[in-house]
Amino acid sequence: MQVIDYITLSFLVVPLIIIVINNLFSKELSERISLYLAGAAAIIQMASSVADFFLLSSSHLHHYDFSLLWDLTREGSERFAVNSLSLVILFCIGFVSFISVLVANQTIEKKKTAYVSLLMTLILGMNGMVIVTDLFSLYVFLEIVGISSFVLVALFQTETGLEGAFKYLVMSSLASLFMLTGLAFLFMQTGSLQYSLDWTRFLGARNGLSPFTYLAFILLIAGFAVKTGAVPFHSWLPDAHQSANTAVSILLSGIVIKVAGIYGFIVLMALFRGFPAVSAAIRILGIVSIIIGALFALRQTHFKRIVAYSSVSQMGYILLGVSTGTTLGLLGAIIHIFNHATFKSTLFSNAAALHEQVGTLDIDAMGGLEKRMPVTGFSSVTAFLSTTGIPPLAGFWSKLFIVMALWNSGSKGFAAVALFSSILTAAYFLRLQKKVFFGKLSDRLAEVREIGGSIKLAEILLTIVTIAVGAGFPLVLLYLEGRGLL
Secondary structure, three states, X not given: OOHHHHHXXXXXXXXXXXXXXXXXXXXXXXXXXXXXXXXXXXXXXXXXXXXXXXXXXXXXXXXXXXXXXXXXXXXXXXXXXXXXXHHHHHHHHHHHHHHHHHHHHHHOOOOHHHHHHHHHHHHHHHHHHHHEOEHHHHHHHHHHHHHHHHHHHHOOOOHHHHXXXXXXXXXXXXXXHHHHHHHHHHHHHHOOOEOOOOHHHHHOOOOOOOHHHHHHHHHHHHHHHHHHOOOOOOOHHHHHHHHOOHHHHHHHHHHHHHHHHHHHHHHHHHHOOOOHHHHHHHHHHHXXXXXXXXXXXXXXXXXXXXXXXXXXXXXXXXXXHHHOOOHHHHHHXXXXXXXXXXXXHHHHHHHHHHHHHHOOOEHHHOOOOOOOOHHHHHHHHHHHHHHHOOOOOHHHHHHHHHHHHHHHOOOHHHHHHHHHOHHHHHHHHHHHHHHHOOOOOOHHHOOOOOOOHHHHHHHHHHHHHHHHHHHHHHHHHHHHHHOOOO
């Protein structure tokens, strides 16, 4: 086997090994070492993603096929594959998981073993979704992601946690029903769900689509929209984020909604590029999510609900980039996936710090905390500016790519709305910053101190990444241009 084979296999093997090791020892020992095991798995995933990316680049390969236990040379053999796009998402999975572990180190006192086992199952499901080569396998791994997320939200058995988990379960089950039915309609017409199929020929795009094809598109788009938290399928997302432990909220907003939902839309656009109805539906979902998510965020008084509705809005930008079907739009979407993972993980880390030090996440009960919690305040402002798209922070570049892709593809109205919707983003985040960090410090908060430990480390690390990626992005552009991607 080549080096690249061992590296790519690690995306499936490492989470399984950690699950086994995590459950081999006594409960007391497992509780002490489980977070270290999870952190190591996340670091290995990030390193493997980077190594694979440069191996593919140096070998001038666009993708690499591999298998787990079977022979790839056999005709009809099932296979996995990685490419530049999937490797970026795999890196994001490892990165967000590592931040979640840092926050869990201070916010989870009991059930660490269960949290890590579920985290590894979640990583396995997300990794599987990104590397499979057919739609049914995508659905199978998506179910693993859904079940793991549901149990993580309900893990600590609080009343709000169970309520949020139940809403997530109901909506996730509905999405699964939509997708499985849609896949059945496609399979009836094509006899295969492989990505490599000539979908345009089999579905008869040139001769007119059958009602079953339109129904399949509607069901698949609705299913992935639920998983994304796109409007009008967003109702579960704020409740699940607010009720879950903050380490779990980081996972849900930082990466789960992107892999479970956005990646599904990327696959749909890649397979059904010749069907204008698909791109139009994704574009409408995107623009509606941007506006409605931002308006709802303006009405919230709970820190995590504001950040959750912000995620609904930001998913809209990614959907707009995907909907263009262009290389520039896809690049903008992928970069925004990474940027969103970074600044949303920052904001939820801020939420963890505030909850630990202040004891509440009601923004009306705060104020003036920049004096008592300067690191949390600075990291929050940096994340807010990046989310809004202020240069030279990381979020500016991805939004610029998305708006340019919309403009170049003829969707100038959508580009204008996406650009000016950043004013709404600035509005709800300015309101949050004013109520939490600015203004007069109340006597009740006079004894509040800055958070320490791994949560503070997470805030600092994420802020450095946001600033460094933004400042250094011109170098990334030169690299992308050198590879012929721009």
